[in-house]
Amino acid sequence: MQPPVISRPLEPALFARSPGLERHRVAPGGLTVVALEPGDRLQVIDLEGDQAAELLAFAGNRPALSALGLEPSPGAAFIGHLLHDGSAEAAHVGAGLARSGIDSRHLPAAAQLWPAGTPAGFSRSFSAAEALLVLVAAPGGATPVDSQLRASELRLLIQRANPRSSLAPPLPAPLGELVDEFTISPGTARDYVVSAGQTIQVIDVAGRQCSDFVAFDRRGLDAGREIDLDPTVTRTLNGNAYPGPGLFSRFYDRDMQPMLEVVRDTVGRHDTFALACTARYYEAQGYFGHANCSDNISRAVAKHGVQGRPGWPAINFFFNTGVDAHQHLTLDEPWSRPGDYVLLRAMTDLVCASSSCPDDIDPANGWQPTDIHIRVYSDKERFSIAMANRKTPDADPVLTRESGFHPGTSALTRQFVDYRGFWTPTQFDGHGTIEEYHGCREKVAVMDLSALRKFEVLGPDAEALLDHCLTRDVRKLAVGQVVYSALCYEHGGMLDDGTLLRLGADAFRWIGGEDHAGIWLREQAEKLGMKVWIKSASEQIHNIAVQGPLARELLKQMIWTPGTQPKLEELGWFRFLNGRLDDYNGAPLMVSRTGYTGELGFEIWCHPDDAMAVWNRLWELGRPLGLVPLGLHALDMLRIEAGLIFAGYEFCDQTDPFEAGIGFCVPLKTKQADFIGKDALLRRSAHPQQRLVGLELEGNEPAAHGDCVRVGRAQVGVITSATRSPVLGKNIALCRLDIGYCEPGTELEVGKLDGQQKRIRAKVAAGTVAYDPDKSRVRA
Numbered sequence: 001m002q003p004p005v006i007s008r009p010l011e012p013a014l015f016a017r018s019p020g021l022e023r024h025r026v027a028p029g030g031l032t033v034v035a036l037e038p039g040d041r042l043q044v045i046d047l048e049g050d051q052a053a054e055l056l057a058f059a060g061n062r063p064a065l066s067a068l069g070l071e072p073s074p075g076a077a078f079i080g081h082l083l084h085d086g087s088a089e090a091a092h093v094g095a096g097l098a099r100s101g102i103d104s105r106h107l108p109a110a111a112q113l114w115p116a117g118t119p120a121g122f123s124r125s126f127s128a129a130e131a132l133l134v135l136v137a138a139p140g141g142a143t144p145v146d147s148q149l150r151a152s153e154l155r156l157l158i159q160r161a162n163p164r165s166s167l168a169p170p171l172p173a174p175l176g177e178l179v180d181e182f183t184i185s186p187g188t189a190r191d192y193v194v195s196a197g198q199t200i201q202v203i204d205v206a207g208r209q210c211s212d213f214v215a216f217d218r219r220g221l222d223a224g225r226e227i228d229l230d231p232t233v234t235r236t237l238n239g240n241a242y243p244g245p246g247l248f249s250r251f252y253d254r255d256m257q258p259m260l261e262v263v264r265d266t267v268g269r270h271d272t273f274a275l276a277c278t279a280r281y282y283e284a285q286g287y288f289g290h291a292n293c294s295d296n297i298s299r300a301v302a303k304h305g306v307q308g309r310p311g312w313p314a315i316n317f318f319f320n321t322g323v324d325a326h327q328h329l330t331l332d333e334p335w336s337r338p339g340d341y342v343l344l345r346a347m348t349d350l351v352c353a354s355s356s357c358p359d360d361i362d363p364a365n366g367w368q369p370t371d372i373h374i375r376v377y378s379d380k381e382r383f384s385i386a387m388a389n390r391k392t393p394d395a396d397p398v399l400t401r402e403s404g405f406h407p408g409t410s411a412l413t414r415q416f417v418d419y420r421g422f423w424t425p426t427q428f429d430g431h432g433t434i435e436e437y438h439g440c441r442e443k444v445a446v447m448d449l450s451a452l453r454k455f456e457v458l459g460p461d462a463e464a465l466l467d468h469c470l471t472r473d474v475r476k477l478a479v480g481q482v483v484y485s486a487l488c489y490e491h492g493g494m495l496d497d498g499t500l501l502r503l504g505a506d507a508f509r510w511i512g513g514e515d516h517a518g519i520w521l522r523e524q525a526e527k528l529g530m531k532v533w534i535k536s537a538s539e540q541i542h543n544i545a546v547q548g549p550l551a552r553e554l555l556k557q558m559i560w561t562p563g564t565q566p567k568l569e570e571l572g573w574f575r576f577l578n579g580r581l582d583d584y585n586g587a588p589l590m591v592s593r594t595g596y597t598g599e600l601g602f603e604i605w606c607h608p609d610d611a612m613a614v615w616n617r618l619w620e621l622g623r624p625l626g627l628v629p630l631g632l633h634a635l636d637m638l639r640i641e642a643g644l645i646f647a648g649y650e651f652c653d654q655t656d657p658f659e660a661g662i663g664f665c666v667p668l669k670t671k672q673a674d675f676i677g678k679d680a681l682l683r684r685s686a687h688p689q690q691r692l693v694g695l696e697l698e699g700n701e702p703a704a705h706g707d708c709v710r711v712g713r714a715q716v717g718v719i720t721s722a723t724r725s726p727v728l729g730k731n732i733a734l735c736r737l738d739i740g741y742c743e744p745g746t747e748l749e750v751g752k753l754d755g756q757q758k759r760i761r762a763k764v765a766a767g768t769v770a771y772d773p774d775k776s777r778v779r780a
Contacts, residue, residue: 012394020163022170025396026053028151028539031082031137033093036128039161042068044113044136048152048522049120050533053113054078056135061101063108068126068134072109078139080107100133110137120522120533143540144588145606146578148456148507150535168206168371172339175201176381184211186369187358189296191304193218194346197379199263201343202317202354204336205373208366210319210357212276212293214301214312215251215259218349221304230254231273231313247342251315259350264343266388266397269335271316272323277359278311291358300353317342319357319364333363340397343383389421391515403450404542404611408619412629419632420513422451427631437637437726439628440597444548446618447630449596449603450611452498454537455518457508461530466508469524470500471657471681473671477502480566482574482592485665486657487517492680493653494660495520497645499594501576509537513647524676542608546618547601547638549777550625555602557621558582559591571602573779581606587613596635598642598772600780640723640734642778643694643768649705650692650720650734656684659736661692661768691742692720694765697731697750701760708751709735710759716741719750725770732770733762 026032028051036042044053054076057064065071083090083097083104094104113124140151174181179198183205184190189212194200202211220227229251237256238248247270251260276297282290298308318336321329356372359365377383388397400418402410410416413428425448427433439445457466467474472485479502487495498512510517521534546555552569559568561579568591571577576592587610595601606614619627636646643661645651651660658666658681666681697703702724709717717737725732733750741748744766749759767773 012392019169020160022156022158022160023394023396024156024158026136026138026154026156028138028153028536029082029140030089031079031093031135032156033096034134034136034156034158036132036134036158037161038128038130040128041125041159041161042128042134043123043125043157043159045121045123045155045157046114046118046152047120047155048518048533048535049118049122050116050535051118051152051154052078052116052139053154054110054137054139055113056107056110058100058102058133059130061103064130064132065111067129067132070111070126073112074109076110076112079110079135079137082137083107097133102133110135120526142607142609145541145590146503146588148458148503148509148535148537150456150537150540152535169338171203171205171373172341174375175343175377175383177378178375179378180374180376182374184354184356184372184374186356186365186371187291187296189293189300189353189355190374191300191351191353192374192376194350194352194376195379196346196348199343199345199377199379199381199383200260200352201341201375201377203339203341203373203375204267204318204334205338206370207336207338207340208318208334208368209336209370209372210271210334210359210364211317211372212297212312212314212355212357213317214276214297214314214353216301216304216306216351217253217257217259218351221306221351224305226306227253227255229259229313229315235273247315250347251344258347260344261347262342263345263383264341264386264388264399266340266399267318267334267336267342268387269320270342271314271319272321272329273313273315274321274329275311276314276316276355277357277364280310282361285361287361290361293355293357296355297353301351304351306351316357331362331364333366340388385423387418389515391519403448404606404608405448405450405544405615407612408615409448409629413631415631417632420451420453424448424451425629425631427633428629431628433631433633433637434726436628436630436634439626440548440599440630440634440638441727442549443626443628444546444550444554444622445597445628445630445634446615446622447545447547447635448542449545450542452511452538452543453513453515453517454541455510455521456535456537457510457521457532458506458535459530459532460506461525461528461532462506462508465521465525465528465530465532466500466510467673468528468675469521471666471671471675471677472500473667473673474500474508475673479504480575480577482576482594484574484662486660486662487512487520488657488677488681489653490677490680492656492677492684494651494655494657495653496647497651497660497662497665499592501592540607541605542611543603543605544611544614544618545595545597545601545603545630547595547597547599547630549600549780551599551601554618554622554625554627555591555604558617559589560584560586568602581610581613581617589614595778596642596644597638598644598769598775599638599777601778636721637723637725640721640732641725641727641769641771643734643770645692645734646721650736655736656681658685658688659690659692661734688739690717690736691739692768693735693737693742694768694770695719695733695735695748695750695762696765696770697733698761700731701752702731703733703750703760703762708755709737709762710749710751710755711741713756715751715755716748727771732765734768737764
């Protein structure tokens with residue numbers, strides 16, 4: 001007799017699966033305050049290794065390190081320094097401590113939790129003997145670009161001795177001055193009034209709980225008109241012919257007037273803007289009389305003179321729906337985790353209603369409806385516009401950031417997109433994509449690429465780890481040299497591509513696109529028992545690309561180098577130097593002769609605090625040379641012409657480097673050392689199925705990413721990237737193609753519509769590089 005099959009999915013950080021466990025993040029160079037009750041257990045984890053940790057504890061206003069079994073450490077004064085740095089954050093924490101009777105001006109010595117040199121994942125645990133307020137800090141500060149001493153984050157895990165009886169974690173702290181707040185229990189809805197300029201925060205308290213939202217123009221209701229939020233108008237004005245998961249930047253009413261602006265979204269996946277759940281839905285499933293959001297909303301808004309409806313068109317926050325390839329509506333458990341929220345600014349006076357969905361018959365609320373919490377903030381509050389990213393499923397969300405160059409780029413454009421967690425310009429007002437493109441091809445262009453991820457790899461086993469993890473032969477890399485490489489999984493699929501810089505015998509810097517690359521490198525080091533540290537440096541190093549035929553002429557006027565480093569004009573391709581801005585006393589910089597445009601180019605790497613000094617100097621010297629700013633749209637044209645690949649387009653974890661068109665960075669014949677994925681890559685290279693090729697299209701109609709490529713009715717490939725090449729005067733594309741059709745000159749057809757009704761004739765080009773195939777310009 002077999003036992004019953006039990007579902008045990010892996011669900012990191014879902015509160016309902018471990019209601020007694022709390023996670024908190026201590027930012028690099030920052031601190032976090034948590035409250036403990038008697039018997040609670042606190043674990044402090046050094047995630048990346050070699051990161052100091054300080055802790056202070058108070059019982060009431062009395063120092064109480066002994067309640068955790070700790071003693072003060074001489075010289076542990078970082079917390080005190082941090083609370084007196086004059087920042088708004090320090091003032092906020094100081095005010096909070098004052099409310100508990102703690103004078104932040106006269107803090108006792110903290111406890112240092114461990115010595116230097118701790119390995120990644122090192123931790124200590126403490127049990128609270130009494131009720132405590134605990135401050136934990138990750139000491140660190142601004143670090144020059146030529147230093148590797150980066151602060152890194154700590155993680156706090158609190159195991160509560162007496163978990164809350166309800167399946168609801170504590171609410172996150174308010175974001176600003178509150179006008180109103182309330183909790184909506186599952187199976188209910190509530191109305192509320194919001195004035196223009198005020199901000200609404202819809203919080204999923206325990207995670208995986210959807211909430212329907214409707215809104216009416218308050219002045220319209222006063223005049224006897226129901227002017228409500230309209231899904232069709234909203235989709236149309238946002239340029240979405242069909243609904244899709246996620247949120248629009250603005251929501252409109254039936255008169256096409258803006259009602260709400262999305263300020264923040266920490267989830268990124270919501271409803272397709274369908275109806276709130278209805279009585280008819282539950283009745284069709286056999287659940288007669290089941291509570292439903294539409295009826296609840298009708299009751300909530302009736303007091304405002306709004307006529308009830310059997311089904312309300314609503315924004316359904318956190319509801320994970322989609323439209324499949326057959327135009328069927330699909331649903332699954334929400335992506336939201338405890339404390340996730342959406343922040344919306346009212347653009348006019350509104351009457352709103354929000355629900356906490358009662359659906360417990362399908363995955364809509366993770367099978368267990370929980371609370372929704374609403375907060376309304378004063379119109380005096382200003383919140384940064386942001387979305388959220390997580391390094392791992394159980395990590396805290398990190399809101400979209402602005403690079404050190406943002407004051408400069410934002411003065412030239414309002415066209416930004418969240419690119420890997422940073423606001424990055426797509427094009428510039430007063431220039432435009434075509435002008436930016438020609439500026440790079442003919443003169444010189446500058447672009448903010450701070451969103452690239454940077455990791456310091458340090459220690460006696462740094463070279464051995466990287467040689468084991470990267471496809472390139474790292475042992476051949478000289479100090480001052482850069483190499484392009486891939487990171488592959490065991491099955492040969494790519495994790496990331498990027499550049500590796502060797503700063504010293506045991507010091508490297510990996511620059512790529514994936515946060516997970518640092519975690520993955522750390523995991524490999526742990527498996528092998530290596531003495532090496534992988535430290536995140538993305539927040540301490542921001543970078544700007546200076547690309548184009550006049551790039552060298554521009555930069556040689558502003559980069560000073562000591563005698564131990566090459567001059568800017570002497571810097572070779574895929575080499576870097578450590579220098580200063582203008583002179584001996586200028587801001588420290590690193591300049592590499594690298595880029596992503598196919599032109600002569602450089603990248604400048606600096607601390608965020610020095611970014612605007614670099615930006616201003618570039619424009620001061622660059623204007624006489626015709627310097628233009630460069631956005632992502634123009635960069636895409638440039639890199640496609642140059643045959644340069646992009647994550648999510650030319651490669652993913654199912655694509656090996658050969659299929660991605662970068663087989664040159666996998667020296668299977670010459671690299672003697674074993675490396676991750678080697679066996680799989682040997683098999684794949686011996687029996688290739690697909691290759692990346694360039695296509696030239698006939699006529700003026702473009703291809704697009706994801707278009708099918710066919711011979712007759714059979715699909716033999718897919719377009720990975722495509723553009724109209726201004727300098728070549730033709731449409732070109734990169735295509736992953738069946739190996740049997742890769743001979744240059746082979747005629748193919750790019751399928752549009754359904755792939756059959758419309759075709760664009762194309763032929764296979766001589767290579768993937770459409771512009772300057774000999775790379776004479778980039779080597780100039």
